[in-house]
Amino acid sequence: MRRNLNVERIKLSDIGEEKVIETIFSIIDKETRRITLPYGDDAVAIKLPRKMNLVINVEMLVGKTDIPPGMSNVQIGKKVVTMCISDLAAKGAKPIGFLTSIGLRRDMNVRDLKEIYEGINIAARKYGVKVLGGDTNETDDIIIDGIALGIAKKVIPRSGAKIGDIVATTGFFGNTAAGLKILLESLPVEEELKRRILKDVYEPRAYIKEGCLLAKKGLVNAAIDSSDGLAISLHEIAKMSNVGIEINNLPITEEAKKFAEKTNIDPFDLVFYGGEEYILILTISKENWEKALNEVRKVKGKLIKIGRVIDERGKIMYKHEKEERIIEKKGWQHFTT
Incomplete structure (x- = not known):
């Protein structure tokens, strides 16, 4: 009885979206x-x-x-x-x-x-x-x-990342996080920069050609879209694949870079802790990397190499030259954000 009373007192805002989903999965027949x-x-x-x-x-x-x-x-x-x-x-x-x-x-x-x-x-x-x-x-x-x-014919799971895989994305990050700061915090930005940033907020795109082509050719081991933010997406791939991920290239848009400079906001936060970008995050073996690049170019897309899969389970970090930072699991989460 005491246990039930404790559960009744817990609110969704106390546990967040991830635990809400885990609760649902614990009840349903699978x-x-x-x-x-x-x-x-x-x-x-x-x-x-x-x-x-x-x-x-x-x-x-x-x-x-x-x-x-x-x-x-x-x-x-x-x-x-x-x-x-x-x-x-x-x-x-x-x-x-x-x-x-x-x-x-x-x-x-x-x-x-x-x-x-x-x-x-x-x-x-x-x-x-x-x-x-x-x-x-x-x-x-x-x-x-x-x-x-x-x-x-072949679906790409989140759980297929392998040690040594290249981590890549189909686009650059930062504009949606910057755009929401402009809209919700009324940060002053010159009109042309504001227009370019907000375009990504108002007109997101799905990278369907890239995803379908890479899957059809069997060139990707794991994939996820970044709707919850780059940091959360990296953590999800790592958790479901039982690996770690090291990022050594910050995939930031030119607009977000300028915005960060003008507002003294850390570009690291704009890139990793945004959300709503819908960019694909992929892990690709070194042997398939050049093939994947060539295939994506056929549909006028791009692949940006941002890091690698490492043999340190659960460790998600950014490491570039002398800078080393832990990438926390945070971004857009319903009930708590």
Whole structure:
């Protein structure tokens, strides 16, 4: 009885998003025979005939926590799709369909609703899928639930990183963290720099071509998208792969670098402790590195080498020249951030 009373007193804000998920997993019955990705990965993958996998991802956008000031209705719609497609990209799955449920305030303008769905349709078209259906309901805040469906012959887990792998990303970091500081803390920045930074906040993209191509060619051992921030994503790969990671190249955008200089904010924090970038973080063997670079160039993408997988389980660190810092597991977490 005492134990139950203690549980009743614990709030979600006391334990954070990671423990919330662990609590849910401790209760539900788990499928083990028909899935090819472990619970807790970016998506679920279900075995299909002919050695194919159906890859499914679900994401939720809530107005209070996920819509930054100044984001247009069309951009809101685009973001919902991008959030879901990004996780398919991390698993190497080709998108084949999208569903969405939406909770709306009764005083919302019909025009706003139309603009959100225009954004959803624009993004769906960009990633080569159709909106297949969904549901509507009445809520006190805008809530949009997205489900992306994809197929893949080979899926890339978070848990496949191997000692000696190169750690790489498909883009540079820092703009979303800088942008949110501009929007939420009203930090003064010149207009042109502000415009370039906020573009990444309002118009994120999913790296679907890169993810699908690298998976198809079998060139990636582990992958995750950086929606929760680079630091958390590195920790997740390391935890699920039972390895450590050493970063020796800070993948920062030119805009974030200038922002850090002008505001005296540590660029390290902008790069590692942001979130909402949707950049892919990959581990690739040294033998496959050049092949991977060449394949990504074919779709006009890039791979940035930022570090390596090391044989020190759970150790996530930044080491460059004489500088050495621990990369803490922090970033965007619901219920505590």
